[in-house]
Amino acid sequence: MTSIETWMFIASNILVFTVGGSLTVLSYRAQRRLENPSLRYTTIGFALVTLSTVVEARYTPGLVNADGLSDSTLLLLYTIESLLVAAGLGSIAYAILRY
Secondary structure, three states: HHHHHHHHHHHHHHHHHHHHHHHHHHHHHHHHOOOHHHHHHHHHEEEEEEEEHHHHHHHHHHHOOOOOHHHHHHHHHHHHHHHHHHHHHHHHHHHHHHH
């Protein structure tokens, strides 16, 4: 990766982590304030989607062979990221359906 690509990757992950973390905190505060159990699932959903950025940040350097990760390890990390996003979005959808 070139330097600009590396910094774009870092900046975009920080942005997603910051926005996702903010949504998680706001959702948690709303759930506590309104005492609505379905908002608990939005908090969980936003937290899982945000957590997926941490997994992405772990496996992406391996894609350019900077970490020397094996193909099976990269595939496992990518699968975990996708499952976290899917679980997070599923949790948010469940909360909306319950509301």
